[in-house]
Amino acid sequence: MKQKSDSIRLVVIGAIFLVLILWLVVDLYKIQITGSGQSAGFSDLKSKKDILLESTRGNIYDRNGKILATNRASYRITIEDSGNYDSNKEHQNSLNRIAEKLAKVLNENGETIRNALMITLDSRNNYSFTASGTRLSRLKSDVFGRARASDMSQEEASASAEDIINYLCNRFAVSNSEKEYTKAELLAALTIRYMLWLNSYQKYLPVTVATDVTEQTAAEVLENSDILKGVKVETGSVRVYEGGEAFSHILGYTGAISTEELEAAQKAGKNYSIDTVVGKDGIEKSMDEALQGSNGLKEVAVNQTGRIQNVLSVTDPVPGKDVYLSIDKDLQIAAYQILEQHIAGVLLSNIINAREFNKSSLKDSSDIRIPVYDVYCALVKNNILNISPAASSKSSDLEKSISQRFQAEKKAVLHTLEENLTVNARNYNDLPKETREYESYIVNELLQSGKGILSADAPYKEDGEYAQWTAGKISLKEYVMYALEKNWIDMSSISSSRKYVDIQEACTLVAEEILKRLKEDKEFDKLIYIRMIKNDMISGKEICELLYVQGILSPKDSDYQLLKDGQLSPYEFIRKKIRNLKITPAQLALEPCSGSVVLAEASTGKLLACVSYPGYDNNRLANQADGNYYSQLLTDLSLPLYNRATQQLTAPGSTFKPITIAAGIEESVISPNTSIYCDGVFDKLSPPLRCWKRSGHGEITSAAAAIQNSCNDYLCDISYRLGSKGNSRYVENQALTLLQKYAKLFHLDQKTGIEITESQPHITDTLAIPSAIGQGTHNYTTLQLEAYVNTIANTGTSCSLSLLDKIQDPGTGKAEKVPSSKKGEVNLSDAAWNTIHQGMLLFAQNNNILKDMKISIAGKTGTAQEAKTRPNHALFIGYTPSENPKYSITVRIANGYYSSNAVSTGKDIINYYLGLEDKKTLLNGKASEASSQRTD
Numbered sequence: 001m002k003q004k005s006d007s008i009r010l011v012v013i014g015a016i017f018l019v020l021i022l023w024l025v026v027d028l029y030k031i032q033i034t035g036s037g038q039s040a041g042f043s044d045l046k047s048k049k050d051i052l053l054e055s056t057r058g059n060i061y062d063r064n065g066k067i068l069a070t071n072r073a074s075y076r077i078t079i080e081d082s083g084n085y086d087s088n089k090e091h092q093n094s095l096n097r098i099a100e101k102l103a104k105v106l107n108e109n110g111e112t113i114r115n116a117l118m119i120t121l122d123s124r125n126n127y128s129f130t131a132s133g134t135r136l137s138r139l140k141s142d143v144f145g146r147a148r149a150s151d152m153s154q155e156e157a158s159a160s161a162e163d164i165i166n167y168l169c170n171r172f173a174v175s176n177s178e179k180e181y182t183k184a185e186l187l188a189a190l191t192i193r194y195m196l197w198l199n200s201y202q203k204y205l206p207v208t209v210a211t212d213v214t215e216q217t218a219a220e221v222l223e224n225s226d227i228l229k230g231v232k233v234e235t236g237s238v239r240v241y242e243g244g245e246a247f248s249h250i251l252g253y254t255g256a257i258s259t260e261e262l263e264a265a266q267k268a269g270k271n272y273s274i275d276t277v278v279g280k281d282g283i284e285k286s287m288d289e290a291l292q293g294s295n296g297l298k299e300v301a302v303n304q305t306g307r308i309q310n311v312l313s314v315t316d317p318v319p320g321k322d323v324y325l326s327i328d329k330d331l332q333i334a335a336y337q338i339l340e341q342h343i344a345g346v347l348l349s350n351i352i353n354a355r356e357f358n359k360s361s362l363k364d365s366s367d368i369r370i371p372v373y374d375v376y377c378a379l380v381k382n383n384i385l386n387i388s389p390a391a392s393s394k395s396s397d398l399e400k401s402i403s404q405r406f407q408a409e410k411k412a413v414l415h416t417l418e419e420n421l422t423v424n425a426r427n428y429n430d431l432p433k434e435t436r437e438y439e440s441y442i443v444n445e446l447l448q449s450g451k452g453i454l455s456a457d458a459p460y461k462e463d464g465e466y467a468q469w470t471a472g473k474i475s476l477k478e479y480v481m482y483a484l485e486k487n488w489i490d491m492s493s494i495s496s497s498r499k500y501v502d503i504q505e506a507c508t509l510v511a512e513e514i515l516k517r518l519k520e521d522k523e524f525d526k527l528i529y530i531r532m533i534k535n536d537m538i539s540g541k542e543i544c545e546l547l548y549v550q551g552i553l554s555p556k557d558s559d560y561q562l563l564k565d566g567q568l569s570p571y572e573f574i575r576k577k578i579r580n581l582k583i584t585p586a587q588l589a590l591e592p593c594s595g596s597v598v599l600a601e602a603s604t605g606k607l608l609a610c611v612s613y614p615g616y617d618n619n620r621l622a623n624q625a626d627g628n629y630y631s632q633l634l635t636d637l638s639l640p641l642y643n644r645a646t647q648q649l650t651a652p653g654s655t656f657k658p659i660t661i662a663a664g665i666e667e668s669v670i671s672p673n674t675s676i677y678c679d680g681v682f683d684k685l686s687p688p689l690r691c692w693k694r695s696g697h698g699e700i701t702s703a704a705a706a707i708q709n710s711c712n713d714y715l716c717d718i719s720y721r722l723g724s725k726g727n728s729r730y731v732e733n734q735a736l737t738l739l740q741k742y743a744k745l746f747h748l749d750q751k752t753g754i755e756i757t758e759s760q761p762h763i764t765d766t767l768a769i770p771s772a773i774g775q776g777t778h779n780y781t782t783l784q785l786e787a788y789v790n791t792i793a794n795t796g797t798s799c800s801l802s803l804l805d806k807i808q809d810p811g812t813g814k815a816e817k818v819p820s821s822k823k824g825e826v827n828l829s830d831a832a833w834n835t836i837h838q839g840m841l842l843f844a845q846n847n848n849i850l851k852d853m854k855i856s857i858a859g860k861t862g863t864a865q866e867a868k869t870r871p872n873h874a875l876f877i878g879y880t881p882s883e884n885p886k887y888s889i890t891v892r893i894a895n896g897y898y899s900s901n902a903v904s905t906g907k908d909i910i911n912y913y914l915g916l917e918d919k920k921t922l923l924n925g926k927a928s929e930a931s932s933q934r935t936d
Contacts, residue, residue, distance in 0.1 A: 048312065051205060053296030054276065057239065058320030060251060060283060060291070062329035063608075063805050069251055069284070071237040075218040077106070078206035081196050082230040092173040094229075095193060100181075101227055102209065103188035109217040111210045112624055114256065116198065117168075117191045119161045120627045121183055126520075127161035130627040138259055142198070143167065168194060199274060206230075208256075208275050211624045212238045239277070239622045243329055245615030246336035249643040250327065250756065250803065252282020253622040271295045277623070283323065283803065286755045290807055293320035324805040324815075326606035328913075335597050335609045335909045337923050339893075342905040343585045343592050343613065344927035346896055348578050350871075351375060353571045355534065359869050366897055366934075368871050370590055372571045376543045377530045378588040382637045385546050387522075387529050396549045402538055409537065410528050413438060414515055421477050421511035429472035434531050439476045441527055443469070446517055447483070453513065458488035481507050540570035553582060579927045586614030589637035591871055591895035596645035597909060598786040598801075602885040604820035605790060605799025607754070608913070610783070612644040646758040648894065649779040653862030654710045654936045655877045656743075656774030658792065658836045660718050661703050663742040665832040669721035672835045675701045678713035682769070684720055685730065689769055692863070692936035707839025707860065708846060710936040712773050719772035735768035745826050746798070748780060752787045753800030753821060774862055785877055786890040789860075792840070793879035793888045795833050796826040841882050848933060849903045850878075854916045858882040859906070861899035861935045871895040876902035880910060887913075900931035 060069035079102065085091035106113055118131040118139050129136055137149040143164055144156045169176040172193045176186060195207045218233045239254045241247065257276045265272040279285035296317035301310040354371040362368065379385045417438060420426060428436060447454050460466045469479045483489050484506050491506055494513045518524050532538045541563065547553045548560050559576065562568040577583040585593040599609040616633055620626045633641050664670040680696030682689045691712040700706050706714035723735030743763045751758050761784045764776035771778060783801060791798045804818040840858035844850040850857055859878030866873065874896030879885040889910060891902040911917040
């Protein structure tokens, strides 16, 4: 019977689509007739209107013609307000019924409704915004009908997501009773009504409600056409990306045009509509005009109800051009995987079987270790595990058990905090460690944050009482009461109905507000959860089992039973999963969890790979963005939306030393053969600065040997000589000015010219001695260091870096090559260039990782310190072949401990690209062996 029923349904669906096709043919025939002016009924015409005919977006390819971004045919659901109504009430009711029915059909079929309202339901089933900043302000101003965000009242500007929902319910006469609708149903219906309202000034144009719907959904919409008046199934296309997370930062993604973008486009004379899809990030954004093509235009005549009566003229759209990148697709993907394997290896090598690690007695940041309890907690902190306290009928026994313990602990914590806020006020320093953590959270997140209880302009940080609080010498209650006395708290925002007589009663109301917010605060829940893990109230084994229960790992994994039976300890289990990349550095967001690689053609500056780890799935952000996924990315502690290659700025460490050598030789304070003795500490100035090799290098007999050994003493002495040149004493500003001069000579004060967003570099402006070894206030991206080493490889020819190869017209096949661009020449003496090249070659020839490569290579490592309590950044710059450079490479592993880890990564990527090692061995899907080789 089921097979027969399915067969009948397929026949019905087929018949419906046949009718749809016939209807389209007839409609086209009518347009041809009316377009020629042969139709009667011109007396009914009200006005002429323009309908946008959107062009097909161009494709994006790699340098070898492999597809990276293209378009796929799809069905989309549109709606227009096309009816005639006797009254506004009838109009509203009809639109509501249509919106409700359409929302139900789409939701039941698992379709995503275009989130024009930028509101979603969070894990607690509460309304929350998916936008922030100017985007959120613009949404609110649109909802309240204000031309500019500045025109909103204070109440409108501070409206919550729920306030917006209630306002729109009133505006559209939609009941917000939970007896009639679930929150999800109400949100879906309101979103559709809101999109129709935004388009109310041009009702004859349909609004896209959902894209890329299934044939099943399309069929059901057509089956309900008698109810869904104005709703149509149309053919369209969706943007599809290839290459996975490795390409996300380069390609970016597309999306519906925002109000601001539409206004800017129309001012620029572009024929865009509210449904126009534009590039939102990456190449999609920077090359949007070429990829977009030219939209066409259909001029129509409409009657008084907005119905199209005639097509007066048609201008066909011109398809977008195809963009070819200089990137090699296979290399980009491989470099991303190799980088992840090495980051995982560094992470794994520093995890220890311990509850805590004491950093207070550290002698060196390379000694930092990661206790396995921090790994358990990381799975909670970074939202890998769902810690929603509510246990449902669908919850597993394990989840229910943990939930019960959590609820009991949270109740106890809130009771303690209530007492501290109202009765037994104890100084912060006298509290248990756990309670101090909770009270710090209250002050930092609930009182003093931008949306906190204290007024945003309250000068609390300048007040002596705040210093008392930060020193732990007063109680939280005393701090709140002091804030009340100073009028830092607007009590009207806390209690508009309850009155209070004195400060004590006001303090009680504030305490109630704090406790109310804590009960609903998911981040506070995490604090309790983490403390329970640290205190073994939730065991490491239970945390590991949750990975299976919640579907992060497959229950079919043989390790699951071993873990449950106690044959595999939680510590061994965690290490095994990291080793096999079943748990990734990105998921844990510990240190290290990120890195970047840039590989370029030496002679042109064209990028062959530009990798930022971790990445994201741009298919889920393109077209009709997945709001929940975007919110998840925004809260991900590994910052997957952040391009580490083009935006992350750190000190260059010892990769800067060739510039200091160049400055020393060109300013004649050293020669290539200058010899300096390194005893492990530079102490000509106070405070002294130690060499990375604490015992010292002994006699460094040449400037090239100083690069080879990365000797801090030698480089600091150069800076000292630069500051002493022509003076009777050392002048720091003079040394700093000369270091800046040569950094600028290598264009480290400029962006690279790449076609996607990059940060502005910063040449050091203080501390000339540390600056000589790449510390001070130097700050550069991986991309900018790549431009610098590319210049060294070219012996002074400085190229602008580029991601583009050519732009091709798909219609004519005519291609326009994007030429390489030169910034200029870095003019140094032959003595300086020979010294730099020789030093970088000697480094590679004497490096345990690089010396056995099957191709000659020159390079330099860097270890950049950020803080003594965090692992150093690991950097490597290089070029190959050393005698006739064809490629230059830069690698940075943020918090990667030793620079040798960056060297290993660079070596594997070069070997992969040039085919010097077996590719399957290099891409084995396992954490690479980390290095503890100490270089600088």
